Amino acid sequence: MMVGAKVADYSIVLALTGSIIIFMASAVISMALPVRILKHQTVPGSTIIAFGREIGAFFSTPRSRFAILGGSLFWAAAAT
């Protein structure tokens, strides 16, 4: 659909103003989320090894492998 691109082609000022309004709307909606700080678990030992172990878990089942590879391809396509 490229709504943003079409609006930008029509008027840059309108596109920027619209973007600011949308960001503000997102901020206002975020106010409906609960305000709390949860204590996060500390990782024993090396955090890099723990990170590698958790990344490895993503490749443990065919569905998670498919999800990781599909997601990576999408973002790689978006970046190029």
Place this chain on the structure above:
Amino acid sequence: MNKQIYPLLIAQFLSAFADNAILFTVIAMVMQSTQLASWYVPALQSSFLVAFVVLAPWVGGFADNHPKSRVLIIGNLIKAAGAGLLLCNVEPLIAYCVVGVGAAIYSPAKYGILPELAGHEFLVKANSWIEGSTILAILLA
């Protein structure tokens, strides 16, 4: 699934939509300008991404140590400020870098808040909804 996740889905959709609308707007600004060189568009994208790389060691801790809903608000306000700078004709490389700073602050909080809202039982489902809303926003914008 916890109904508190729906505001997050809407907020994330809107924020991702505006992120991509701004990218296209900045590119349109560059295309309409005769003074800017061909390297400018890649430089713009880099100015956005450099904020992620530079701030990566701190933004996760920032999201952990503050209420994530407030971090989401701060991220959106910084992005809006970046868009405002573009509107005020500030150098696009600087203004778009400010949008990148907002996005870098926003990102860990949007994922970090998921276990708080959905719990571990529905974490995968909640994550898929967030990713789905993001991709839909990107495709629409």
